[in-house]
Amino acid sequence: MKEIVVISGKGGTGKTSLTASFSFLGGDKMITADCDVDAADMHLLLEPDFAESEDFYSGKMAFIDKNQCTNCGSCAAICRFDAIIEDGNVHRIIELNCEGCGYCYHVCPVDAISMIDNLVGKWYKSKIKTGSFMVHAKLGIGAENSGKLVAKVKQEAKALAEQLGKELVLVDGSPGIGCPVISSLSGANLVVLVAEPSISGIHDLKRVIQLIQKFQIPSCCIINKADINEKNTLELMEFLNRNSVKHIGNIDYNENFTKAMTEGKTIMEYSDKGLADKVQTLWNDILKIL
Amino acid sequence: MKIAFTAKGPGWEASVDPRFGRTEYLVIFDEEKDELTTIDNRDIQNESHGAGPKTSQILLEQKVQVLVTGNGPGGNAATVLERGKVETYIGAGDTTVREAYDKFKKGELTKF
Amino acid sequence: MKIAIASGKGGTGKTTLSTNLAHYLATAGNVVLTDLDVEEPNSGLFIHGKTIYETDIFKKIPLWKSGNCLLCNKCKELCNFNAITRILDEILVFPQLCHSCHACSELCPTNSLPMENKILGKLQQKRYDNLDFVESRLEIGEEQAVPLIAQTIDFIDEKFHHDYLKIFDSPPGTSCPMIEAVKDADFVILITEPTPFGFHDVRLAVEVVRKLKKNFGIIINRYGIGNNDVEEYCNEHHIPLLAKIPNQQQIAKLYSEGQLLWQHIPEVKRELDQVVAYLQNEGLMK
Structure with a gap:
């Protein structure tokens, strides 16, 4: 079983639209995983049934037992996150501020504080419109996106692929260059980068490529909206070449990406044969590299 | 010499887990004693942060000298391994533990 | 007055709006734009100008002193972030994983882990035309965006008088960094x-800003593409729709070149005027 991860560094490059189209092309041979848990949007195109779900916990949060609290204030005095306030004649945790460090738990003289598992979201196992399955997640408000949820989504997708004898896992990766994207990349056989030729797009792509090189994962790149700025597109292509990232093709600015999305369709289902053929060719190239 | 492999299961025939920090198992071969042991590392899933350093710590406790894995450890884990004088070899992501050991012996893996 | 500009996902035009609104308003009054997207600060690609002030921003991390350490492992066991480990007879701290809670340092029986400064990022202040601009950038490999955002806002509070209009370009998403950036704002614009x-x-x-009990409004970018769902949603939920920036390929082109839009595209200026009129009407600016 092989794993392909699609990432972009910057938002809004068309990564999710392309990944959903690849998911459609991979069809029944593939399990899809949405690890862009901060802005999990792929479900809008793939019609998952949300059949199975499970709560997801990450990190800890302090909890003060009102009946035991003597209001001594030792906890609030040491908390560096302003997460404990006096409320009437007891102290109380402000959940949004608590980092879960546990310092208060250690200093409470009457053991009124316990550290409880922090519910941060839910993950789902769904049947999608291709007839295959997708693993995806939803983070709660103010929850921290750690590598843990990404690792969980990927792990469940892989387990499902193994169980059902699928050849491929396709991952819509996290944005940025922090812990979640590192977790998205971990264990991948191929990284597909979706770039755009804007100065901010180039800037972010360079940072992501540095990261991929550290992990020595083979990578290839698609430049979307290539005709928006041909000079920048050339600069991107040269940069890819210098860094041994295989450039597999350009897609011109095309509003049918948005129009297809508006109809809840992938590019493959939308009535733009030229664009669909282009995406098909890119997908074939990706499989060849793999 | 003690050699550790990140693996998806126990024993020689298990596939190598390309991940380091969140690897499910660590298969350790002690060449002197000709002894193969497996450590179940699946509890690492419960860690939100710092999975890499934590798994590295296990290798140090086991007095491992060489690590064979797939993609390579992240920065923090690499620091622990370096301080603990564990040599890391990568590029064994698509093999079984036995094949990875052969490759290591033949010098076919990349030093991290 | 503080206005935070935020969005649920990346790539919707947050930086475009922040830079254009700030630069436009600076033609008429005192404005400071702050890029709080510290992991990927991009406003600076549009706002040029000379750096007039620069400083490192620090966080506190424990630094191990071997002298009196009993190697009791208490620090390692206390740390909920796996930021401390022991290698043979040495204690090792991972600065990137440390949340600066001070527990290990203050609970160490031999005071062997005093807290020291570690660089978290860099803050730069620039001046471009009439606009003051501040950006903070997280060190590569650092993951603690929240303390850098908090200290950057503190810097703005101290350095700029309260009659300044303060515009914050917030991090994307709805997780902790976004919340840190919008929680002190008087008004939030979601784009x-x-x-x-x-x-x-x-x-x-919207769920986040409601939970934080903020006044807010929505701006639609690339208006004309897609469908009417956002507009209908605003009407239905009585959310002020502040402006509609039209979908034009020329905008995408200027953006890709790192250019500001309002001087070149009259429709953009017209929509910025709408935003200004709304803010004035609500008493949020003069």
Whole structure:
């Protein structure tokens, strides 16, 4: 079983639209995983049934037992996150501020504080419109996106692929260059980068490529909206070449990406044969590299 | 010499887990004693942060000298391994533990 | 007055709006724009000018002193972030994983882990035309965006008089860094696209600002593409729709070159005027 991860560094490059189209092309041979848990949007195109779900916990949060609290204030005095306030004649945790460090738990003289598992979201196992399955997640408000949820989504997708004898896992990766994207990349056989030729797009792509090189994962790149700025597109292509990232093709600015999305369709289902053929060719190239 | 492999299961025939920090198992071969042991590392899933350093710590406790894995450890884990004088070899992501050991012996893996 | 500009997802035009609104308003009054997207600060690609002030921003991390250490492992066991480990007879701290809670340092029986400064990022202040601009950038490999955002806002509070209009370009998403950036704002502008992705993500952002009890409004970017869902949603939920920035390929082109839009595209200026009129009407600016 092989794993392909699609990432972009910057938002809004068309990564999710392309990944959903690849998911459609991979069809029944593939399990899809949405690890862009901060802005999990792929479900809008793939019609998952949300059949199975499970709560997801990450990190800890302090909890003060009102009946035991003597209001001594030792906890609030040491908390560096302003997460404990006096409320009437007891102290109380402000959940949004608590980092879960546990310092208060250690200093409470009457053991009124316990550290409880922090519910941060839910993950789902769904049947999608291709007839295959997708693993995806939803983070709660103010929850921290750690590598843990990404690792969980990927792990469940892989387990499902193994169980059902699928050849491929396709991952819509996290944005940025922090812990979640590192977790998205971990264990991948191929990284597909979706770039755009804007100065901010180039800037972010360079940072992501540095990261991929550290992990020595083979990578290839698609430049979307290539005709928006041909000079920048050339600069991107040269940069890819210098860094041994295989450039597999350009897609011109095309509003049918948005129009297809508006109809809840992938590019493959939308009535733009030229664009669909282009995406098909890119997908074939990706499989060849793999 | 003690050699550790990140693996998806126990024993020689298990596939190598390309991940380091969140690897499910660590298969350790002690060449002197000709002894193969497996450590179940699946509890690492419960860690939100710092999975890499934590798994590295296990290798140090086991007095491992060489690590064979797939993609390579992240920065923090690499620091622990370096301080603990564990040599890391990568590029064994698509093999079984036995094949990875052969490759290591033949010098076919990349030093991290 | 503080106005935070945020969005549920990346790539919806947050930086475009922040830079254009700030630069435009600076023609008439005192404005400071702050880029709080410290992991990927991009406003500086549009706002040039000379750096007039620069400083490192620090966080506190424990530094191990071997002298009196009993190697009791208490620090390692206390740390909920796996930021401390022991290698043979040495204690090792991972600065990137440390949340600066001070527990290990203050509970160490031999005071062997005093807290020291560690660079978290860099803050730069620039001046471009009449606009003051501040950006903070997280060190590569650092993951603690929240303390850098908090200290950057403190810097703005100290350095700029309260009659300044303070515009914050916030991090994308709805997680802790975004909350840190908008929680002190007097008004939040959410920018989105009229597409299913944009609609889905802006509703998450609305949930956040409602939970924080903020006054807010929505701006639709690339108006004309997609569908009417966002607009209908605003009407239905009585959310002020502040402006509609039209979908034009020329905008995408100027953006890709790192240019500001309002001087070149009259429709953009017209929409910025709408935003200004709304803010004035609400007493949020003079």
